[in-house]
Amino acid sequence: MAKSTSAAEHRGGRAAQSLTGRETLVVGFFMVGLAGFLGYALLTVWPSSSVENGVIVWVGLTESIGLTIAMIGGALGSFIHVATSFTSFAGNRSISASWVWWFILRPPMGAAIALIAYFILRSGVLLDGQLGVQVSPFGIAALGGIIGLFSKQLIDKLRSVADTTFNTTHDENRADKL
Numbered sequence: 001m002a003k004s005t006s007a008a009e010h011r012g013g014r015a016a017q018s019l020t021g022r023e024t025l026v027v028g029f030f031m032v033g034l035a036g037f038l039g040y041a042l043l044t045v046w047p048s049s050s051v052e053n054g055v056i057v058w059v060g061l062t063e064s065i066g067l068t069i070a071m072i073g074g075a076l077g078s079f080i081h082v083a084t085s086f087t088s089f090a091g092n093r094s095i096s097a098s099w100v101w102w103f104i105l106r107p108p109m110g111a112a113i114a115l116i117a118y119f120i121l122r123s124g125v126l127l128d129g130q131l132g133v134q135v136s137p138f139g140i141a142a143l144g145g146i147i148g149l150f151s152k153q154l155i156d157k158l159r160s161v162a163d164t165t166f167n168t169t170h171d172e173n174r175a176d177k178l
Contacts, residue, residue: 073144
């Protein structure tokens with residue numbers, strides 16, 4: 001009887017190595033720690049507010065605080081994606097060691113993409129007219145979170161658009177394509 005081979009064996013010549021129970025626990029506790037750190041970081045930088053003439057005024061909302069909120073929001077959104085994937089794989093006992101770096105690096109990638117989106121929106125490049133005087137930290141965090149949550153799909157779509165627009169075919173000639 002012929003032995004069946006998985007897609008991983010065809011690509012790399014060997015089967016993907018599953019995490020042990022202890023390794024899965026370590027990654028899981030890392031995830032819990034990351035969630036706590038991101039929540040604490042967001043609370044630490046969150047500006048205070050007051051009401052003046054019926055309008056909410058954000059005290060201490062500087063550009064650097066806005067940038068930080070966008071990055072933390074992006075990391076939180078990506079964390080949700082990572083945590084969902086991790087719990088699905090761990091629950092099915094099919095988590096592979098090759099995915100650990102994906103789990104670790106996805107939140108910083110979400111933070112970076114959210115930061116770029118914040119730069120684009122804050123620059124006014126998409127606006128026709130005067131920039132708003134006041135920005136809501138809730139809006140910044142929401143934008144960052146949504147972008148972080150869907151960062152994989154966003155990157156894939158941008159790659160597809162760029163490949164179509166610029167007609168790139170150089171990857172076909174590379175031995176180790178990305």
